[in-house]
Amino acid sequence: MRVDAFDYHLPADRIAQEARPRGSSRLLALDRRSGAVAHRRFAELPDLLRPGDLLVRNDVRVRPARLYGRDAENRLVEIFLLRAAGEGRRRWLALAKPGRRAKPGRRIVFDENIGAEVVGVADDGVRTVLFDGPFDDGLLDRLGHTPLPPYIRRDAGAPDRPQDRTAYQTVFAREPLAVAAPTAGMHFTEESLERIRARGVEIADLTLAVGAGTFKPVTADDTDAHVLPPEDVVLPAATRASVAAAKTSGRRVLAVGTTVARSVEADARRPDAAEPGERRFATDLFITPGFEFQVLDGLLTNFHLPRSTLLMLVSAFAGRERVLAAYAEAIREGYAFYSFGDAMFIA
Numbered sequence: 001m002r003v004d005a006f007d008y009h010l011p012a013d014r015i016a017q018e019a020r021p022r023g024s025s026r027l028l029a030l031d032r033r034s035g036a037v038a039h040r041r042f043a044e045l046p047d048l049l050r051p052g053d054l055l056v057r058n059d060v061r062v063r064p065a066r067l068y069g070r071d072a073e074n075r076l077v078e079i080f081l082l083r084a085a086g087e088g089r090r091r092w093l094a095l096a097k098p099g100r101r102a103k104p105g106r107r108i109v110f111d112e113n114i115g116a117e118v119v120g121v122a123d124d125g126v127r128t129v130l131f132d133g134p135f136d137d138g139l140l141d142r143l144g145h146t147p148l149p150p151y152i153r154r155d156a157g158a159p160d161r162p163q164d165r166t167a168y169q170t171v172f173a174r175e176p177l178a179v180a181a182p183t184a185g186m187h188f189t190e191e192s193l194e195r196i197r198a199r200g201v202e203i204a205d206l207t208l209a210v211g212a213g214t215f216k217p218v219t220a221d222d223t224d225a226h227v228l229p230p231e232d233v234v235l236p237a238a239t240r241a242s243v244a245a246a247k248t249s250g251r252r253v254l255a256v257g258t259t260v261a262r263s264v265e266a267d268a269r270r271p272d273a274a275e276p277g278e279r280r281f282a283t284d285l286f287i288t289p290g291f292e293f294q295v296l297d298g299l300l301t302n303f304h305l306p307r308s309t310l311l312m313l314v315s316a317f318a319g320r321e322r323v324l325a326a327y328a329e330a331i332r333e334g335y336a337f338y339s340f341g342d343a344m345f346i347a
Contacts, residue, residue: 001223001288006315007306008327015151016340019167023189026335026342030326032318037326039333042187042343045300049254051200053298054246056239056264057256058182059205061173063137064144064165068157069108069115076157077101077108079116079129080147081140082179082212089134091119094127095212102127110143137176147179149339151305167340177209177232183302183339184257202246204239208232208259208283218307223288228309230282233263237278240267243295244276254298254347258313261296262287268294287313289320298347303330303337318346 029038029048040048049055067079079102080095096102102118108129109115116135120128146164148154154164170185172193197203213229220226243264246253255261266283267273286309299317304310315323326344335342 001290003218003221003223003226003307005320006308006311006324008324010306010331010337014331014335014337014341016336016338016342017152019163019340022167022171023187023192025187028326028330028335028342028344030318030322030344030346032322032346035319035322035325037329043192045192045345046195046199046201048345048347049196049199049201050252052246052249052251053201053254054242054251055196055201055203055254055256056243056260057170057172057185057188057203057205058208058210058259058263059170059172059174060178060182060207060209060259061176062147062169062178062181062210063176064140064160065147065179066145067110067143068145069110071101071106071108075101078156079108079127080179080212081135081144082126084135085128087130089136090131092116092129092131092135094129095125096127099125102129114139114143140176149180151338152340172205175207177207179212180210180214181339182208182210182257182259184300184343186339187300187343188256202242204236204242206236206239206260206263207234208263210259214310218309223286223312226286226309228284228286230284231259232282233266233280235263235267235279237276240279241276243267247295252297252347253295254300255296256300258299258301258310261299261313261317264295265291265293287316289316291316293317298345300343300345302339302343303327303335303341305338314344314346 025042027040027042065081078097082093085091106118116129116131119130168181209232211231218226266285
């Protein structure tokens, strides 16, 4: 399918630059069969849920993966850590900006005690950097910056705003494995989750380690030519059992975000899908219109970038024309878009 079929015009002032109080966003409710739209507040989400629904969320925590250092000429270099690659967390895979300041053999200094050498560059631009010593979670917390997406404008190298660190994280986040937030989950407060449970809705968790591929633009002309980088998924035995029980009894399975949608649909397609137990696997499942959903009955999600794989997934679930019509109405009605923006509930 042509990628430009997922294009739309978004005025720049619709891109949310600041986080609002958690749970205060607007909520566009879309009927995926009729295309009918209703304008609500996120606080009304429990009213849209049914007793017996299963709400599945991604409990991954975002680590402060963006580092700012200086090269030998004292020029600023951004090193975006993707994942540890051995040697007791000394060796990491990373992205660099600008890349010309992070060529093999270059040294980047982050403070008076911590530096790293760029020891390799892959064809896709991913660097291998070797730190002077183990670069553990304590150093990440001290030197790292919140990996806000590039459309949220912040001064390079400036200290994190405390509200950014808090807001770009869900209240139920656990293990720090992600370099981007599962943003649909950021709307929830502890109070809203209690209201949902009180309505008789079951809540289950999985973990998908959101990677930098979530920011990767689709540069191909056709969706068939785009490949998603694989991301690691952990599906606990209890969550898999809850999904299976809900499908067997005809109850709805609702995903909090596209990461959850991909995880449960990928699990349903594994050869051992019918067998109980925990599953750990990597998925590069790319969902576009024509995809046959086996698990999902509803989706809570934010508004996504034009031509993005996330918009393609939402379009596959609710229909491209209906989704783009809903986006057009959201723009007319002044909704805020992207990570710090408003939400959609599609069912």
